[in-house]
Amino acid sequence: MPTPQAINVIGLMSTQKHYIVTIGFRAKEGKAADLERELRNRVPITRTEAGVLDYRLYRSRTDRNLFFVFSRYASEKLFDVHLYQPYSLSMLAEFESLLDGPPKVETYETVLG
Secondary structure (H helix, E strand, O other): OOOHHHHHHHHHHHHOOOEEEEEEEEEOOOOHHHHHHHHHHHHHHHHOOOOEEEEEEEEOOOOOOEEEEEEEEOOHHHHHHHHOOHHHHOHHHHHOOOEOOOOEEEEEEOOOO
């Protein structure tokens, strides 16, 4: 039988709303290693921001030019704060020569967690 503490944790997990952001990046041919390096450089600093609960970088196993960032924030407001960090503001300009098209951004909220 679950302890009262476990029930409280389960209850918090199922009712807490998070703001999820996914971003897909496609590297130009011959630029995947450069894009990976630039994305990797941004992960540690982003993880230190207030409200960042999870921030992970993935690379496709079947298309080596395709990268995916999964991030989970405590709120949409805290994600907005992230967008105005100097390293976020400069990212698209710095990545322009590496990307094959604009990043694909999707946002989600927790329905059941």
